[in-house]
Amino acid sequence: MNTARRQPSKRPRTQRASAAASATPPRLGRILSIGDELVLGRCVDTNAAHIARWMTDHGLRVDGVSQVGDAQHEIVAALARVSQGASLVVVSGGLGPTEDDRTRHALAAAMGVELVHDEASWRDIQAYFTRAGVTRVPEVNRRQALLPRSAAIITNREGTAPGILARLGEAYVVCTPGVPHEMVAMLGQVSQRLPRLLPGLTPPVISELWCSGLGESTAQELIPGLLTERHPMVGITVSEAGHLTLRVVGTSTEVARRTRALTRALKRYLLPQAGLAMSLVAELARRRMTIATAESCTCGQVMAALGAVSGVSRVLQEGLLTYSESAKRRHLGVPPDLIAEHGVVSEAVALAMASGMRTCSQSQADLCVATTGVAGPLGGTSANPVGTVWVAVADAQGAVARRHHIRGDRARVQRRGAAYALQLAWERLQGSQARR
Ligand code: ATP
Ligand code: MG
DSSP, X not given: OOOOOOOSOOSOOOHHHHHHHHHSOOOEEEEEEEOHHHHTTSSOOHHHHHHHHHHHHHTOEEEEEEEEOSOHHHHHHHHHHHHTTOSEEEEESOOSSSTTOOHHHHXXXXXXXXXXXXXXXXXXXXXXXXXXXXXXXXXXXXXGGEEETTOEEEOOSSSSOOEEEEEETTEEEEEEOSSHHHHHHHHHHHHHHHHHHSTTOOOOEEEEEEEOSOOHHHHHHHSTTGGGOBTTEEEEEEOTTSOEEEEEEEOHHXXXXXXXXXXHXXXXXXXXXXXXXXXXXXXXXXXXXXXXXXXXXXXXXXXHXXXXXXXXXXXXXXXXXXXXXXXXXHHHOOOHHHHHHHOSSSHHHHHHHHHHHHTTSOOOOSEEEEEEEOOSSSOOOSSSOTTEEEEEEEETTEEEEXXXXXXXXXXXXXXXXXXXXXXXXXXXXXXXXXXX
């Protein structure tokens, strides 16, 4: 099964409901992330990504993500702007107790109402501190019990700052703390209220296909015209872990039709699971096969990718990190003459490492994966510039190797090198032509 569906609502969805949803204009969701650290580029706005996904999954069309610093007048202007024409605005950040936390003040100003003390919120804040074993609640935390008149609170079970639910023009505005896990927990509560706030929201059907062994350009050539479609929306994301994700969002009929077309066009590249490591582990488990790794330049990243898959213990045997030449010799039996003749970053050594993992280290694994390369930034030569990575796979039938040249810094060379090793293992398993 190459598709995944996310439907937050348990309500059974009918074809009719989906068709009606596509006929009515979409309800717009907007996101406003607040904080100097964001606009200074010192903090990655992961909240916006979570909120966008949450909105999409609930049936809102996100048509804008904004960031603004901590200056109150800028937040007021941003709130006025993003609430225009939106059904729901989710704001994160600036609800803390310190003077630079201005979200509640800015919201009250944008609404044209005053801030009032909310006794229930103050009791919640005090209770939070008591649970944490703090006897004297800092006076500054009183600020967090301030609420724009006519707004409602959203309880914060994970921290002190209550969230705020308010109306700004036609839009509902939800303010959550910036701390990611507090924001996530609070949106969980808003999910319960959403059907009453915005009745008739229809979650879209979302299907995902995962492919490997091709780049974005090849994918584009195989599916001309499909990426610019809006009904359904087809999006493509490239992962450094070695796969492409194609996401189809729309009504059930549209999504089913488009997913069939994409599946036909991309058949030979499709992965059964969300990514190479997951697919490899699932396929090895299905065939009752095991895997082992012998890594050099990737420094354990092949192992880490496999190890991140739940249930990997069924297939993962062991891994060796043989960084130095002597380690390659001692643990994998790579002959010194071979290294002297070809260099440590070479097809011959990559093949010897993968095969040596099977024979010399006496691994019982069915599939052995090896990497050797120049992660940089030092150590490049004209024959093997920085970014050269050889990956190899050995099994009972023999061994294959492939050379890659990866651009970017050391971390990227290692990440992509590991992904290429998994790709070769996947191809080997599929019995496809592994040598290029
Ligand atoms: P508090 O000040 O009480 O921690 P707050 O609501 O004022 O809560 P912020 O001060 O804006 O929240 O952010 C707190 C921390 O949460 C930040 O230092 C940052 O680490 C993280 N954070 C804030 N906004 C985001 C965001 N958009 N994406 C990811 N992390 C964020
Ligand atoms: Mg703060």
